[in-house]
Amino acid sequence: xxxxxxxxxxxxxxxxxxxxxxxxxxxxxxxxxxxxxxxxxxxxxxxxxxxxxxxxxxxxxxxxxxxxxxxxxxxxxxxxxxxxxxxxxxxxxxxxxxxxxxxxxxxxxxxxxxxxxxxxxxxxxxxxxxxxxxxxxxxxxxxxxxxxxxxxxxxxxxxxxxxxxxxxxxxxxxxxxxxxxxxxxxxxxxxxxxxxxxxxxxxxxxxxxxxxxxxxxxxxxxxxxxxxxxxxxxxxxxxxxxxxxxxxxxxxxxxxxxxxx
Amino acid sequence: xxxxxxxxxxxxxxxxxxxxxxxxxxxxxxxxxxxxxxxxxxxxxxxxxxxxxxxxxxxxxxxxxxxxxxxxxxxxxxxxxxxxxxxxxxxxxxxxxxxxxxxxxxxxxxxxxxxxxxxxxxxxxxxxxxxxxxxxxxxxxxxxxxxxxxxxxxxxxxxxxxxxxxxxxxxxxxxxxxxxxxxx
Amino acid sequence: xxxxxxxxxxxxxxxxxxxxxxxxxxxxxxxxxxxxxxxxxxxxxxxxxxxxxxxxxxxxxxxxxxxxxxxxxxxxxxxxxxxxxxxxxxxxxxxxxxxxxxxxxxxxxxxxxxxxxxxxxxxxxxxxxxxxxxxxxxxxxxxxxxxxxxxxxxxxxxxxxxxxxxxxxxxxxxxxxxxxxxxx
Numbered sequence: 001x002x003x004x005x006x007x008x009x010x011x012x013x014x015x016x017x018x019x020x021x022x023x024x025x026x027x028x029x030x031x032x033x034x035x036x037x038x039x040x041x042x043x044x045x046x047x048x049x050x051x052x053x054x055x056x057x058x059x060x061x062x063x064x065x066x067x068x069x070x071x072x073x074x075x076x077x078x079x080x081x082x083x084x085x086x087x088x089x090x091x092x093x094x095x096x097x098x099x100x101x102x103x104x105x106x107x108x109x110x111x112x113x114x115x116x117x118x119x120x121x122x123x124x125x126x127x128x129x130x131x132x133x134x135x136x137x138x139x140x141x142x143x144x145x146x147x148x149x150x151x152x153x154x155x156x157x158x159x160x161x162x163x164x165x166x167x168x169x170x171x172x173x174x175x176x177x178x179x180x181x182x183x184x185x186x187x188x189x190x191x192x193x194x195x196x197x198x199x200x201x202x203x204x205x206x207x208x209x210x211x212x213x214x215x216x217x218x219x220x221x222x223x224x225x226x227x228x229x230x231x232x233x234x235x236x237x238x239x240x241x242x243x244x245x246x247x248x249x250x251x252x253x254x255x256x257x258x259x260x261x
Numbered sequence: 262x263x264x265x266x267x268x269x270x271x272x273x274x275x276x277x278x279x280x281x282x283x284x285x286x287x288x289x290x291x292x293x294x295x296x297x298x299x300x301x302x303x304x305x306x307x308x309x310x311x312x313x314x315x316x317x318x319x320x321x322x323x324x325x326x327x328x329x330x331x332x333x334x335x336x337x338x339x340x341x342x343x344x345x346x347x348x349x350x351x352x353x354x355x356x357x358x359x360x361x362x363x364x365x366x367x368x369x370x371x372x373x374x375x376x377x378x379x380x381x382x383x384x385x386x387x388x389x390x391x392x393x394x395x396x397x398x399x400x401x402x403x404x405x406x407x408x409x410x411x412x413x414x415x416x417x418x419x420x421x422x423x424x425x426x427x428x429x430x431x432x433x434x435x436x437x438x439x440x441x442x443x444x445x
Numbered sequence: 446x447x448x449x450x451x452x453x454x455x456x457x458x459x460x461x462x463x464x465x466x467x468x469x470x471x472x473x474x475x476x477x478x479x480x481x482x483x484x485x486x487x488x489x490x491x492x493x494x495x496x497x498x499x500x501x502x503x504x505x506x507x508x509x510x511x512x513x514x515x516x517x518x519x520x521x522x523x524x525x526x527x528x529x530x531x532x533x534x535x536x537x538x539x540x541x542x543x544x545x546x547x548x549x550x551x552x553x554x555x556x557x558x559x560x561x562x563x564x565x566x567x568x569x570x571x572x573x574x575x576x577x578x579x580x581x582x583x584x585x586x587x588x589x590x591x592x593x594x595x596x597x598x599x600x601x602x603x604x605x606x607x608x609x610x611x612x613x614x615x616x617x618x619x620x621x622x623x624x625x626x627x628x629x
Contacts (some may be wrong), residue, residue, distance in 0.1 A: 019270065023596050024395075038540055038543060038563065038565065039563055039564040039565035040564050040565070041336035041564035045386065052369070073608065084564060084565045088564065091424055098411065101463070109430065119563075120564070124562060124563065124564065127543055127546050127547055127562055127563070128431045128543060128546075128615075128619065129549070129618050130546040130549075130550055130615070130617055130618070131539065131542040131543040131545065131546035132542075134542060134545060134546055134549065134606070134615075134616075136534060137606050137607070137615070138520065138523070138606075138607060139605055139606060140517075140604065140606075140624070141603040141605070142536070143520065143522070143523045144517050144518075144520075145265045145278070145282035145517060145518045145522075146282060146467075146468055146469065146515050147282055147464065147465045147466070147468070147505055147515070147516035147517065147518070148281075148282060148283075148284040148466065148467070149280075149281050149321055149331070149332040149333060149334065149465045149466045150286075150331050150333040150466065151338070151339065151342050151462070151466040152333065152334070152336065152339045153339075153343070153346070154339045154340065154342075159351075160351045161392055162353065162358070162421075162422065163422075164422060164424075164430070164431060166353075166358060167358070167362050167365065167422070167430070167431075168362075168430075168431045169358075170355070170358035170362035171359075171362035171363075171365075171366055171577055173355075174362055174363055174378060174379060190428075191366065191427045191428050191430060191432070192369050192426065192427060192428040194366070194369075195368070195426060195427035195428065197368065197369055198369050198400050198414070199414030201400035201401040201411060201413070202400045202401075204401065205401050239403075239405070240404050241369070241403060241404065243404075243413065251601070257401050257402070257404075258403075274503075274504045274522070275453070275525045277504045278504040278505070278519070278522040278525070278526060279522075279525065279526055279529060281465060281504065281505060281516070282517075282518050283517070283529070284468060287529070291529060294528050294529060295526075295528055295529065296525075297524050297528075315480060319458075320458050320461045320465065321462070321465060323582060332465070333466075334462045334466050335462070338458070338459060338462035338463075341459045341462065341463065341479050341480075342462065342463055342466060342479075344479055344481075345463060345471070345478060345479065347466075
């Protein structure tokens, strides 16, 4: 299986689309080929494939010679890019020399010095193939187009949420500020009184004029509530919000919202 | 004839696939680019009209807008689709919260009262916001020149804050009496 | 009975409208939010299956990917639709694809792991590219000196490759091994 290399390169205006058959590389083209390989492992795989070498029984002398030949040319041309390649040179030479050492007779099962290199080459090749497979898969934005028709966007209006703590904090800051206005009076009427003031005003707004006794639900409201209701009416009158009228002593008392006239 | 019919169906399918996936309106020129064979604009228009009819009673409608054609979900689905993107709940501004607090604790109050307490003018939008939410309403007018509206909190306000009555609001004395001289 | 049938049809239409306009996969939870009435997940699945069948021989297909369901144009239209956008984003470089393959098949991995397998330094631009696409992210640190980041692929990566899980990735091949077998 010949390793596929995709190259987009021109030399003297000529499109190059294959790797040359032998290892001779025109000096001007070196950079191009350097870019074509993804690193020393890729180059080694290329050499192994190209020369039909058995990866499980790599002839180290031959592979190292070809590799060094290549790297020497790269070095002459583009030193800084060759660092990873030089490291591999050192490794190859080390493996080669270990293989040349006579095996001591008493150690029979010593691991093949090439084992680690072979493992790495095989792992790299598997990844390289996996990368090609991934690249060939349909991708969203390329071959896969996802439906995205238009729709009229209604923003589901969600009103701000308010907690009692929020409200308390706001009131506290109001009071703090109010204390700076020396002339302002913040009276401290009971909240329930103020609530009843609102309620009575609401009722009067609806009915225009109401009899005093109609404002009290004597049967259902307890005494405290009746008192609060009465205080609310007094406060409304004090603040000039309602007008209280009685035609004659002991005749019905009427409440109505104050009018300017 | 059969082939022609198939061909028309196929071209309509290509148009449909393009319009459903485009994400923006496609102009007639865009759509013509879908076909390598020369196509008359009149033919394209005819195909679009047919496609529009095909979708007549379905979930999407094919419409023409300024920059071209697009599929869009029918109006009746808008409400459902809105549920997919719930807006993050907003927060009331500090001014709105203070206004609300004043109305709750000091009701019934006029805008003038609120302005006097806060020391700044009340933004009419805030009052509208609170009234639209039905948290605040007008319960009467104060009998002074201009007859300003008196605002109070509503039943809905109590319900939304999970209160039975205003008396259940945290009493201000707890935390204010010490620091504020209330001018009684 | 008639009403029930109408109701099912209506729910399917709502699902269709949502999925045709979403532009991204919608999860079962997303889809359940479309309906205010309580719906069982099993019912929803059944409706989705029916919808898938309804679209069986049409322009779009309803597919399930890692983060949910989406409508996508059938592959046969890809060729036409490509003509609309002649300038599509370029595919990734070999270096980027190899880096991605290592992260996909060997995750979680550190940069050191990637460099060890590829035999060259990792270009930081490639990692940035993959992270910006939201195909890769950091899932932790390896507990060794320097605490290097551990990278893994994301759900978006699976979605974009039309996969439901990593198990659906094409199996790792080992050409070398296969070839050697023949020699024996």
